[in-house]
Amino acid sequence: MDLSDLSPSMKSLLNNLITVLAEIKPHNKSGTAMYQTFAGLIEAVNSDNAVHNVAKLTSFHPKGTEANDRHYIEDSSGKNVFRIKFNYKSSNDFIAAFPLKGKLKCLEEWRVRILTSDKVLWPSAEAVEKICQSEVYVVAKPAIVNPSADIDFCLGFNQAEIILASNLSSEQRLCFLLLKSLQKGYLKHYFSVLTTFHWKTAFYHQCGQIDPALFDRHSTILLALVSVLSYMIECLDKRYLKHYFLDSNLIANITETEANEIKGKIEEIIKTPEAALRLYFDMNKECKNSKQEEEISMKEIEEMKTRMNNPSNEKQTDTIISLMSDLQKATASDDSKLTQAIVDTLYMVIEEETDIPFVRPETPHQQCSLNDFLAQATIYSTTSFSSKNEKKKALKDLKAKAFSTVLSSIRFK
Numbered sequence: 001m002d003l004s005d006l007s008p009s010m011k012s013l014l015n016n017l018i019t020v021l022a023e024i025k026p027h028n029k030s031g032t033a034m035y036q037t038f039a040g041l042i043e044a045v046n047s048d049n050a051v052h053n054v055a056k057l058t059s060f061h062p063k064g065t066e067a068n069d070r071h072y073i074e075d076s077s078g079k080n081v082f083r084i085k086f087n088y089k090s091s092n093d094f095i096a097a098f099p100l101k102g103k104l105k106c107l108e109e110w111r112v113r114i115l116t117s118d119k120v121l122w123p124s125a126e127a128v129e130k131i132c133q134s135e136v137y138v139v140a141k142p143a144i145v146n147p148s149a150d151i152d153f154c155l156g157f158n159q160a161e162i163i164l165a166s167n168l169s170s171e172q173r174l175c176f177l178l179l180k181s182l183q184k185g186y187l188k189h190y191f192s193v194l195t196t197f198h199w200k201t202a203f204y205h206q207c208g209q210i211d212p213a214l215f216d217r218h219s220t221i222l223l224a225l226v227s228v229l230s231y232m233i234e235c236l237d238k239r240y241l242k243h244y245f246l247d248s249n250l251i252a253n254i255t256e257t258e259a260n261e262i263k264g265k266i267e268e269i270i271k272t273p274e275a276a277l278r279l280y281f282d283m284n285k286e287c288k289n290s291k292q293e294e295e296i297s298m299k300e301i302e303e304m305k306t307r308m309n310n311p312s313n314e315k316q317t318d319t320i321i322s323l324m325s326d327l328q329k330a331t332a333s334d335d336s337k338l339t340q341a342i343v344d345t346l347y348m349v350i351e352e353e354t355d356i357p358f359v360r361p362e363t364p365h366q367q368c369s370l371n372d373f374l375a376q377a378t379i380y381s382t383t384s385f386s387s388k389n390e391k392k393k394a395l396k397d398l399k400a401k402a403f404s405t406v407l408s409s410i411r412f413k
Contacts, residue, residue, distance in 0.1 A: 080298040087292070097137035097156050104155075106246050107132050114208070122207040127167040134159035144253040157245055164204060164244075171215035175224050176203050178277060182229075185280025186269055190262050193254060194232075202232050204244050222273050229266050236263045 111132050114120050123131075137156035142149050168176070179199055183191060206228045214224045235241040236259040241250045251259075269276040380398050385391035 081295045082298065082301050083293060083295050085293050095139060095141070097139045097158070099135045099137055100155075103132070104136055107136070107160075110245050120208045121210070121212060122172075123164060123167040127163055130163050131160040134163060136160070144250075155246065160245065161200075168207070169212065169215065171217050171221065172207060172212075174217055175215050175221055175228070176200070178221070178225055179203060179228060181277055181280040182269060185283055186276040187262065187265055190258070190265070193258055194251075194262060198241060198250055199228075199232070201241060201244050201250060202235065203228050205242070206231050225273060226270050229270055233263050233266055236260075236266075 111128055114123070114128050115125060134157075137158060139154050139156040140152075141154045142152045143154075176199075180196065183194065183196065183199055187194065206224075210224050210227055214220045214227070232241075235251065236254070239249075239251060239254055239256070239259050242248070243250055376398055380394050383394065385394065
């Protein structure tokens with residue numbers, strides 16, 4: 001499945017709508033769900049002659065902060081900065097993924113290997129069958145070795161991983177949480193080298209080999225933990241960690257120096273696992289009692305103010321409604337999984353990126369009738385508001401009703 005599934009008119013409509021929503025400007029290239037979700041898609045669409053040129057978008061991984069304290073200071077160099085204190089950061093990655101049609105040979109081979117081996121103790125046969133029926137996705141993501149962003153992709157087994165996680169026992173989950181504690185604590189300097197995905201893959205491989213009784217939290221769970229750690233050492237020795245479903249090396253990009261350093265740290269953990277685990281919990285307690293701090297220059301603050309106060313940054317509601325209407329009409333004659341995925345994702349992005357609190361009209365009780373809208377409009381026009389804020393709120397609600405009414409009529413024609 002590729003972009004040839006979209007007609008030229010659909011590509012053009014999609015491009016125009018994304019351009020409006022993303023508010024493309026040279027100085028504001030990234031930071032919204034729109035850019036993260038559609039960056040690769042927009043670039044691909046723009047390469048087609050049928051579509052107008054738009055500015056090139058860049059992928060971005062935002063960090064959402066919980067700011068607890070802010071104050072203006074002057075740093076040692078005499079530059080004015082704005083200092084923000086916080087307890088923690090959280091992050092989300094947005095990426096476009098499209099389902100594959102048919103069954104993958106690698107999944108069938110994995111199924112046969114798991115179900116016919118007497119040595120494989122996990123996952124259950126029921127979970128294996130569910131995984132083989134689950135969707136696999138094509139994800140635009142550069143390779144870890146000799147990457148080429150224009151042509152690289154990977155296979156995403158998101159649904160399969162959800163099924164695997166749900167098939168873990170409570171003791172196995174606890175063991176994996178201990179593993180993550182080591183990753184974030186004792187091995188924190190290598191957090192971006194050996195990621196959670198790497199550790200999860202190693203853990204799943206070992207769950208198939210470890211007697212489930214060894215995960216008992218009251219007695220032998222640390223032995224199960226050490227078994228996973230030892231397996232990772234073996235992988236680092238060979239610099240080869242096999243993907244759980246594919247014949248693919250997940251650590252092909254790790255250097256020999258990095259592998260040796262991490263091996264040494266893991267060997268230290270195996271000698272005294274309790275002490276290594278304690279480091280994470282002590283560190284976590286310390287973080288709760290203290291705040292992390294970052295500085296933002298006054299120049300960056302001024303740039304943010306300029307963008308916020310720029311009238312051209314206002315959401316172009318009328319244009320969005322018009323383009324969504326055209327897009328929905330085009331969908332009727334361009335009915336494919338890719339088209340439907342794009343339309344559904346656009347609804348999500350509009351909800352995320354605009355200040356219009358509309359409800360997506362997917363079920364009958366969510367639909368907004370024209371009569372309901374006219375009734376609310378009449379109330380608005382005949383009401384004497386006690387303050388500007390009250391009138392402003394009523395107008396915002398009326399716009400939301402109008403938006404929902406239009407989308408409902410489009411969706412259910």
